Amino acid sequence: MITTHQKKQNQVMNPHDHNFKNLFLDFPKEALAWLFPEAEQNWGQVINVEFVRQEPKKHSLSDKSLELDMPILFHFEHQQLLLWLVEFQEDKGKFSIYKLLRYTTDLMEAYPQALVIPTVLFTDEKRWRKSVLQHLHTQLNDRLFLHFEYVFHKLFDLNARDYYNINNPVVKILLPKMRYKKEERIDVIRQAYTGLYQLVSSGLFDKYVDFIDTYAGIGELEQQELYNEIVQHKDTAMLSEYIRNKGIEQGIEQGIIQKAKKDIIDILRLRFGKVPHKIVETINRTDDLEILDSYFKQVVQINGIDQLRFF
Structure with missing residues (x-):
């Protein structure tokens, strides 16, 4: 929610990876539909979702980078089992395709009936001079020894304006992490607010509007400008009324x-x-x-x- 200055001063934020884990815990189907739409296209609707809580095997005692991984087991109507392994990375320098490969094979061994799909979501807001390694390949003549790749997504490569009309709460929440022009900033955040409000319950709206505020880095003056934008648009009348009812306008002032x-x-x-x-x-x-x-x-x-x- 648009918070007061005092609330922001006292707020203790969760670590980055936990914020994104919570997002996917609350919206697993929506996240899959956006980042890996081929799943439902091939196997029909999701009928059950399980969150795999097991810790990955440590291949060395100092191996901590796999803490960001979150496996989700999807059951589809066409009997397919998909184990979706999602890794969130804010710092591409900490990403290792070799560790991801080891974790993927560990899960393949633990869930032999499931198709394991590794996916990495890079969330840093900057352009890269050099990309990360996206596949491993070992072959001699016609003999293939190893090929490994993962589903690659980088939020900052996406133009926020292109996703205004995508009715998916995960997309709305992550709009401020996408790329946009400086003069579009308030409009992008407004689109995130209004889209989220239209798609989720009030409880989830309150929870993830804080997520939007945090990753957009909204300041006090921007809060007032954002509220004015919401009030002035006819399509956000219900949201502005909700904000007033929550006493947020007074909080902003x-x-x-x-x-x-x-x-x-x-x-x-x-x-x-x-x-x-x-x-x-x-x-x-x-x-x-x-x-x-x-x-x-x-x-x-x-x-x-x-x-x-x-x-």
Whole structure:
């Protein structure tokens, strides 16, 4: 949800991989439909989903990089078993195709009746000068000894605007991790909010709008701009009403007020050193944004703290 400044200050975020694991735990079918659509095209609808909790075998005591892997076992209506091995990588430098191969063969041994499909989702938001290794191949003349590849996805290679009309909650949640122009940023986040609101329950919306906020890095001023965008669009009328009912509009304003107070006091300390306690108290008691704005203009112009005039 669009959170207040104070809530964001106190919020303790889960590690990156746990956030993405939770996303796939809540939306396994939707994730599969988007990232590996061939499954349902070939084997029909998913009739059951199991999350494989076993830890991968350690091939050395220092092997920790496989903690990001999450196997999901899908049962399809045409009797096919698919073991979908998903790895989330924010840092491509930590990815190893050789470790992924070992984990894949471990799962093939543990689930001989299932088709194991390894998939890697790279989530970093930057262009790569050099890609990662995407397949292994060993062959002598016509004799093939080994061929291994995985399903490769890089979010930042996707243009967010191309996915506005995809009715999939996983896609909506991950829109801010895709590529977009700077001037499209607020619209991308609004599309993520509104699309998610239309597709999931209020509980899941509240949960994953925080995910969107976190990975989009939304600041207090952007929160207000985003809320204004939501209010102004007819297609987001229900969402704006939901936000009002949750008291979020007030939370946004309070966050901006708290930020303004902090900025004024910080500038005073930076320019003049110690700030008298009475001045700090007066600023902190002020909740009018127009008055705080006038204080801000004063503190960047005055030559001495005694020149500050309060209303």
